[in-house]
Amino acid sequence: MTPAQRAEAARWISSRRIAGTSVADIPASLKPSSPEEGYAIARLVREELTKAGRGELVGWKVGATTAPMQKLLNVPGPCAGAMLTSSRFASPATLKSEQYLKLGCECEVAVRLAKPLGKGTTRQDADAAVAALYPAIEIVDNRYGDFAAMGPATLIADDFFHSGFVLGPEVRDWSRIDLVSAAGVTRADGKEVQRGKGSDMLGHPFESLVWLANHLGSMGERIEAGQIVMTGSLPLPHWASAGQHIQISIDGLGSAEVKLA
Numbered sequence: 001m002t003p004a005q006r007a008e009a010a011r012w013i014s015s016r017r018i019a020g021t022s023v024a025d026i027p028a029s030l031k032p033s034s035p036e037e038g039y040a041i042a043r044l045v046r047e048e049l050t051k052a053g054r055g056e057l058v059g060w061k062v063g064a065t066t067a068p069m070q071k072l073l074n075v076p077g078p079c080a081g082a083m084l085t086s087s088r089f090a091s092p093a094t095l096k097s098e099q100y101l102k103l104g105c106e107c108e109v110a111v112r113l114a115k116p117l118g119k120g121t122t123r124q125d126a127d128a129a130v131a132a133l134y135p136a137i138e139i140v141d142n143r144y145g146d147f148a149a150m151g152p153a154t155l156i157a158d159d160f161f162h163s164g165f166v167l168g169p170e171v172r173d174w175s176r177i178d179l180v181s182a183a184g185v186t187r188a189d190g191k192e193v194q195r196g197k198g199s200d201m202l203g204h205p206f207e208s209l210v211w212l213a214n215h216l217g218s219m220g221e222r223i224e225a226g227q228i229v230m231t232g233s234l235p236l237p238h239w240a241s242a243g244q245h246i247q248i249s250i251d252g253l254g255s256a257e258v259k260l261a
């Protein structure tokens with residue numbers, strides 16, 4: 001794609017995001033042909049959304065960090081997306097379900113960084129950079145219909161399902177927690193609907209930080225100090241319905257919750 005075509009694709013996608021409508025009918029001429037092209041468009045989408053009042057970059061999400069999620073989404077490995085200030089909520093949160101096409105809730109470990117991470121990041125670097133953890137819910141939205149057929153490049157261009165994130169209480173003494181064996185559970189109206197564990201996520205949730213830092217570094221960016229990183233869902237997403245009360249809990253970290261009005 002030419003720079004002009006990428007800009008056109010970004011305007012098209014961002015306009016759909018702002019209107020709250022599907023991107024399933026994206027014209028073939030605007031679909032990126034590779035993940036690299038998808039990320040280039042996503043950066044322009046971020047700029048368009050910021051200009052439209054959705055806020056500045058507050059952090060990043062990493063998706064498809066477990067084998068079941070990669071199979072569900074038909075992607076070969078992790079993918080990243082940007083998070084803006086307007087998408088941040090504190091638990092307990094209330095969201096209007098009619099503002100989403102098909103809302104999903106993901107049980108995640110969120111990280112706040114004390115210092116930046118970029119190209120060349122090692123696992124030791126990532127561990128040393130973590131200021132705090134949160135039990136968190138990523139709010140995802142299926143804007144694609146048959147997302148497995150959409151292709152990873154287009155999902156990437158649209159921030160890979162991202163629509164928001166809900167943070168539970170901050171945990172600063174996180175080193176006491178065994179994140180490898182920690183179970184993450186999603187409950188809907190008190191009933192368990194999904195379960196996973198930390199070791200499913202590339203072996204450890206912090207490996208998601210390592211991947212993201214090096215991925216961004218390859219594109220001339222980095223994770224900045226103070227930014228939030230959603231490291232990926234421990235279990236598969238729960239596709240919620242209006243009126244449901246969703247709670248996630250992670251061993252050692254606590255819980256976060258959202259009510260769908």
